[in-house]
Amino acid sequence: MPIGNWSRMVVGNTMRSSRHFILSAFGIVIGIATFVVFLASTEQVAAVLEKIFPVEQVQVVAPQVSLLGKDMSKKLDDAIVQKIKARPEVDPEDKQAVVPRMNLVFPAFGRGDFENNDLKFEVGGFADGIAPEFVANDKDPRISELFKDWDGDATDPHRVQCVPPLPDPTEEVIQSPRAPIAGKQGGPQLDADGKPVMVDGHPLYYNPCPEPDRYYCDEVDHRCHHRVPIVMSPAMIEVYNGQFAKSHGLPIADVDFVKFVTARGGLSAMRFSIGLGSTTVAGSNTQLKRPPRRVEAVLVGISPHAMPIGMTMPIQYIERWNREYLGQEAATAYSSIIVKLKDRHDIAVFAQWLQDDLDLRLEDSLGEKFATAIFYIRLLLVGISIVIIVISAINIGHNFFMQISERRRELGLLRAVGASRADVLLVVLGEAALIGLIGGALGILLGLGIGRGVDWWSAHRVARFPFKPDSWFHFKWWIVLGGLTCAAAFAVIGGYLPARKASRLEPAQALTQN
Amino acid sequence: MAPPPVVRLRDVTKSYGAGAARTQVLRGISLDVEQGELIALVGQSGSGKSTLLNIIGGLDHPDAGEVEVLGMDTQRASDSKRAQQRNESIGFVFQAFNLLDHLSVLDNVVLPASFSRKNGDIVERGKESLRRVGLSDFAQRKPGELSGGQKQRVAIARALFGQPKLLLCDEPTGNLDSETGKEVIEFFRELNAKDGVTLLIVTHERRVSSVAKRVIAMRDGMIVETTDEALAVAGGGPAG
Secondary structure, three states, X not given: OOHHHHHHHHHHHHHHOHHHHHHHHHHHHHHHHHHHHHHXXXXXXXXXXXXXXXXXXEEEEOOOOEEOOEEOOOOEOHHHHHHHHOOOOEXXXXXXXXXXXXXXXXXXXXXEEEOOEEEEEEOOOOXXXXXXXXXXXXXXXXXXXXXXXXXXXXXXXXXXXXXXXXXXOXXXXXXXXXXXXXXXXXXXXXXOOOOEOEEOOEEOEEOOOOOOOOEEEOOOOOXXXXXXXXXXXXXXXXXXXXXXXXXXXXXXXXXXXXXXXXXXXXXXXXXXXXXXXXXXXOOOOOOOOOOOEEEEEEEEEEOOOOOOOOEEEEHHHHHHHHHHHHOOHHHOOEOEEEEOEOOHHHHHHHHHHHHHHHOOEEOOOHHXXXXXXXXXXHHHHXXXXXXXXXXXXXXXXXXXXXXXXXXXXXXXXXHHOOOOHHHHHHHHHHHHHHHHHHHHHHHHHXXXXXXXXXXXXXXXHOOXXXXXXXXXXXXXXXXXXXXXXXXXXXXXXXXXXXXXXXHOOOHHHHHOOO | OOOOOOEEEEEEEEEEOOHXXXXXXXXXXXXXXXXXXXXEEXXXXXXXXXXXXXXXXXXXXXXXXXXXXXXXXXXXXXXXXXXXXXXXXXXXXXXXXXXXXXXXXXXXXXXXXXXXXXXXXXXXHHHHHHHHOOOHHHOOOOHHHOOHHHHHHHHHHHHHHOOOOEEEEEOOOOOOOHHHHXXXXXXXXXXXXXXXXXXXXXXXXXXXXXXXXXXXXXXXXXXXXXXXXHHHHHOOOOOO
């Protein structure tokens, strides 16, 4: 039977009886709607969880060991990094496969001015460093351009001499100074007698450096330095949006960080001071080798590679500062090592080797646990959908059996005018497949509608919370395609036995049916 | 050398049911139908006429015996080969018309083309078939809008659509009034005389027997072949 004739006959027969069509397709519509909604929702939840807990890498840490209050934990150093790189589970070609992190291990505190709010926050313990190349993989052009060790580049043409701010008798760590206003020179502002101009008890000072939104005048070497580039994790932004912004009446940060910064007048709005060796914590008794000093930093972007709660900068800054304030040993001990395995299934072998050979372990990954939970939830939901679809396939079979019975004479006639058994089988299977496809398409539309409805309800009725997604569903192409394929496949399976029965009808008997 | 028979049956038997309910419908039927014949197959209800017609047309299977139709051993041929033969060489006309009510008259006529790989202007051929039965103006009507006689003419047009060599008719006038039945029989006679189509007509209608070149009577699944005896079985002499 030529395919054109077959398709015309299949479409004509399917559209002939609306009762049969509705009875057969109803179950498929419901089944596929639940199938795509469940898959799309778990897909979206998994995506959100991966944003909170990146699961593509594992993190190697040293077990905490202390004796008489002294930290005796194993030190993560370059030798261990090299051993991990040599492991067969790690791709030797991938330069980002083994990446150490280093915590800032002495007190420091930050001071910033955001939306006219004087923000003070602890930095020591809430900052770490990582290889800039690792973060540059995020594909954010601003991060790629700015997140690097500027102080390590001695040839930076902006490293010109400057006059740093005068000491402020009322402030331990001053705000990052502004760029000069029109008609004023950068540096300390002096009156006609050469005395500092005071505003509200503070000496007036304008940033004298070229490109003042990126450079500041360092108080140690009296030269302009690029501000220390900082990235923060999406988790931090969500915590800010969900709790901090609301409680302090601050604007919600856009997911698109560039847009958010641009709306606030550029990168300069994201600058802040870090008082190295200073702290807001009373009773801090860390023995420091150097007196406190002030540097300036700037938030350059959002990165999933940043530490979840805190800030992350190029590791070279952390190494220099740890060495400067605590000595060489603090500058060579990593806090953790991020390892990307060639195959996630190698994780057990790798973890066993870490424990047996290096006395190290993998950090408990909440992401891993959530991913596993999501996997089982998805399995359960898809199972429920499949049960609905199987029931609808049985329903299709039942309806087709009834219809074959009603159409015996017609099927007999088709045999009489030249249809082979295979032709009849294919026509009936085609009708089942078409019902499945149309039912599947309607089910997908219903699923999309349900998704829209839930998203509208969520947007208008559910209060904002950290990581609240704009949409609870991600209808990926494979979910839609899978829904259609599943619908057609199960409809064909349901229609097979009736089709077989139809093809085996004896035409002579079928034609004599009353 | 004489052309081979269009239909050749040897010792064909057929039964329905099993065990005590088994009914022997055909008992060793042997028959040759020559090209260009117009045969009336007569007999009382249950004598096996329709079963014999269905076996010849490939709509039913014999239990035993040889069945050769248009040179094809239908017992050995595949289902698709037999379907192709029905599509290209055999036409059926049934007592109950068997038109599909959801299709137009023209679509009913061209239905066999759905299963044919032959190219050509199907619609034109369908219209030509309708013209031959005098229903050119009814092409877009639905069967439900036609009288019984018109429906049967549509069924005949469908049977003629593939220009068959063999036309098998099962009580074609059974549901028609006598005047319409007469027209149909006359149409068959002309078809046989002018186009040389071989016709095998199962009938109770004496008028059919009168135009038949041979009348075959059946009783209890067996053939009584002479024309005179057959007419007696059919219940009377030729109609006037």
